Amino acid sequence: MKFCIDDANVEKIRRIHDLFPIDGVSTNPSILAKTGRSPYEVLREIRSIIGSDGELFVQAVSRDWEGVIREAHRICEELGDTTLIKIPCTPEGFKAMKELRKEGIRFIGTAVYTPMQGWIAAKCGAEYVAPYVNRIDNMGFDGVRVAKEIHDAIVGSGYDSYSGLLAASFKNSQQVLELTRYGVKAVTVAPDIIEGLVKNAAIDAAVDQFTHDFEGLTGKGKTMADC
Ligand code: G3P
Numbered sequence: 001m002k003f004c005i006d007d008a009n010v011e012k013i014r015r016i017h018d019l020f021p022i023d024g025v026s027t028n029p030s031i032l033a034k035t036g037r038s039p040y041e042v043l044r045e046i047r048s049i050i051g052s053d054g055e056l057f058v059q060a061v062s063r064d065w066e067g068v069i070r071e072a073h074r075i076c077e078e079l080g081d082t083t084l085i086k087i088p089c090t091p092e093g094f095k096a097m098k099e100l101r102k103e104g105i106r107f108i109g110t111a112v113y114t115p116m117q118g119w120i121a122a123k124c125g126a127e128y129v130a131p132y133v134n135r136i137d138n139m140g141f142d143g144v145r146v147a148k149e150i151h152d153a154i155v156g157s158g159y160d161s162y163s164g165l166l167a168a169s170f171k172n173s174q175q176v177l178e179l180t181r182y183g184v185k186a187v188t189v190a191p192d193i194i195e196g197l198v199k200n201a202a203i204d205a206a207v208d209q210f211t212h213d214f215e216g217l218t219g220k221g222k223t224m225a226d227c
Pocket of ligand 1 (some may be wrong): 006026027029132134135168169172
């Protein structure tokens with residue numbers, strides 16, 4: 001399963017990418033707006049952190065398919081061809097997906113709230129489909145269950161050799177863990193939730209105890225490199 005950061009805060013991305021096994025970074029127009037900076041300036045910095053092999057997800061904002069195609073060309077020109085264009089799963093979006101598929105430009109179907117959007121995007125050749133887990137929860141449905149249904153629909157339709165989930169919009173570790181267990185293709189998670197996956201008083205207490213015991217044996221500040 002691929003593990004991506006869902007943010008555009010360069011300092012947070014640098015820290016999380018340095019510490020965790022990260023495959024890519026996803027952004028959307030709202031995430032970019034939070035930086036208050038020029039989009040391509042921020043995205044180029046993110047590209048330099050994740051390297052040319054890292055998957056970078058950048059959303060097109062045009063509402064018409066021709067506009068999405070124009071944006072896709074510019075995004076790939078600026079950020080390289082390991083950049084995936086995020087396209088909302090609307091009728092115009094599906095048309096743009098079919099065209100980009102012919103050109104061999106990588107893309108994902110985003111703003112996914114229903115299994116129908118998901119399997120149509122997969123049929124259009126989307127490499128990923130991004131259900132918004134927490135936003136679905138907030139609508140009074142079960143976001144994890146909807147994401148699992150989309151996963152099943154893609155697998156059941158035989159598109160699974162290429163398409164899969166990039167599950168997004170998480171608000172807690174449990175949502176991430178449940179989809180990880182289910183075997184989805186990828187998750188994209190905000191930095192605070194990533195840190196929260198392993199934030200636990202028991203872990204800190206165990207590590208503190210090891211340090212205390214070892215220092216009792218060898219002296220303060222000593223490690224296995226010093227004795
Ligand atoms: O990148 C899209 C998705 O992750 C949105 O997340 O937190 O705005 O619901 P959120």
